[in-house]
Amino acid sequence: MSDQHDQTDAGLSRRNFLRTATTAAVGATVASPFEAIPGLHAAGSDEIRVGVIGCGGRGSGAIRNILQAAEGVRIVAMGDAFEDRLTKSVESLTKRLGSQFDVPKDRQFVGLDAYEKVLAQDINYVILATPPGFRPMHIKAAVAAGKHVFAEKPVCVDVAGARTNLESFEEIRKKGLSLVAGTQYRHFVPYIEVMKRIKDGSIGDLVAGQCYYNAGELWSHERQPQWTDLEYQLRNWYYYTYFSGDHLVEQAVHNVDAMVWAFGAAPVGAVATGGRQVRTDPLFGHIYDHFTVDYEFADGSHCMMMCRQQEGADNKVANEFVGTKGRAFVLPKYYITGDRPWKLDQTVETRLDNAYVQEHAALISSIRAGKPLNELKQVNETSVAAILGREAAYTGKALTREELMASEQSLMPEKLEWGPMAIPPVAMPGETTL
Numbered sequence: 001m002s003d004q005h006d007q008t009d010a011g012l013s014r015r016n017f018l019r020t021a022t023t024a025a026v027g028a029t030v031a032s033p034f035e036a037i038p039g040l041h042a043a044g045s046d047e048i049r050v051g052v053i054g055c056g057g058r059g060s061g062a063i064r065n066i067l068q069a070a071e072g073v074r075i076v077a078m079g080d081a082f083e084d085r086l087t088k089s090v091e092s093l094t095k096r097l098g099s100q101f102d103v104p105k106d107r108q109f110v111g112l113d114a115y116e117k118v119l120a121q122d123i124n125y126v127i128l129a130t131p132p133g134f135r136p137m138h139i140k141a142a143v144a145a146g147k148h149v150f151a152e153k154p155v156c157v158d159v160a161g162a163r164t165n166l167e168s169f170e171e172i173r174k175k176g177l178s179l180v181a182g183t184q185y186r187h188f189v190p191y192i193e194v195m196k197r198i199k200d201g202s203i204g205d206l207v208a209g210q211c212y213y214n215a216g217e218l219w220s221h222e223r224q225p226q227w228t229d230l231e232y233q234l235r236n237w238y239y240y241t242y243f244s245g246d247h248l249v250e251q252a253v254h255n256v257d258a259m260v261w262a263f264g265a266a267p268v269g270a271v272a273t274g275g276r277q278v279r280t281d282p283l284f285g286h287i288y289d290h291f292t293v294d295y296e297f298a299d300g301s302h303c304m305m306m307c308r309q310q311e312g313a314d315n316k317v318a319n320e321f322v323g324t325k326g327r328a329f330v331l332p333k334y335y336i337t338g339d340r341p342w343k344l345d346q347t348v349e350t351r352l353d354n355a356y357v358q359e360h361a362a363l364i365s366s367i368r369a370g371k372p373l374n375e376l377k378q379v380n381e382t383s384v385a386a387i388l389g390r391e392a393a394y395t396g397k398a399l400t401r402e403e404l405m406a407s408e409q410s411l412m413p414e415k416l417e418w419g420p421m422a423i424p425p426v427a428m429p430g431e432t433t434l
Ligand SMILES: NC(=O)c1ccc[n+]([C@@H]2O[C@H](COP(=O)([O-])OP(=O)(O)OC[C@H]3O[C@@H](n4cnc5c(N)ncnc54)[C@H](O)[C@@H]3O)[C@@H](O)[C@H]2O)c1
Pocket: 001, 002, 003, 004, 005, 006, 007, 053, 054, 055, 056, 057, 058, 059, 079, 080, 081, 082, 085, 086, 111, 112, 114, 115, 129, 130, 131, 132, 134, 152, 153, 154, 182, 183, 184, 234, 250
């Protein structure tokens, strides 16, 4: 149903790209184009025993990625809200993977409490790949259970979730655990190479930027008569801000992350517009289908972030950063113009698949070396920056990060029960408040 890759080449719609990516991903075997990390031959207590919570497109993809990342890894437990999703994933992976995939029936868990059961197993590494609204709660529980965490992006959809994550960040540190986030570009050599040069002053001082995630529509599921409102919404989680964060937070967060990385700080304010232009059917819940955000940084520099999910419109997924001495281009090509021109060596791998493996390699490496890696604060900053843009558009207000973080915003329903669940109205600038 869903994807292995968020990011696309500019010319591909996410939907088409996903089809290609999923075929490539599912067709792959454990034999990997990547070397296992040198010096890491796991055995005994060195074994990475993985539990997976959320077994859709990305959770299933991450299982393949981690098995390519290092030796001595075993997938031992899985959980999902829905039995059919879990079964589909288990059956497909059983056919394709060897003995490293070791998830018998008694280590398969279904339901909204499946995460507790997965965390209660003898695992030391958990992959969190449910809809993002659940992420802060699942990270907190995983850390309380003493597990190392791979947390898909974004890591929160509201202020309450961001606060929970900051507490978890400290807990992770205190316990000497590691957490790597699914903002995979942080582990992607082409991005790293350009960012290194931006930091080295190759384009002078950053004064502006333009980031784009203009792509097509995603999947949706027709209502089945036996589904309650909650089941319907959860199977179509993308279209509910409390589950997904809206597409600026769920999808364009990759570009927001590139921006935060390049500017070296989170934005302090945002002015934004957005709305529902094409995707107006109630089938698509209450999220927007386009946003444009003008982010402002503490030194007065600005970065524009534009994103849409509209079929038939031109796609563009790219980042450009403007400095006093040049410009840096990050995706789909990697180069710098100006005083110190540069372009990425052609021998560098630009397929994103590498990054999906590298992020697990980095996490495993940190665990085995006893050198904790904790990316939670960084990805939380990025997620908050995306939320800031969304809320500036939803409310129509020029919003500061300080105002946002001072609010008590908490979007996730307190209690989820398999029954009726109203759909909130579409946010209306001038009426909607934080
Ligand atoms: N890094 C990337 O490039 C990338 C790409 C795709 C998705 N993602 C992220 O991965 C996450 C999952 O996305 P996806 O595309 O795999 O979606 P998906 O719908 O394919 O999978 C989500 C799974 O979680 C299950 N689920 C829902 N609520 C749950 C709960 N409370 N407990 C347990 N299981 C639950 C669903 O039934 C489903 O099987 C999202 O955060 C998304 O943003 C990241």
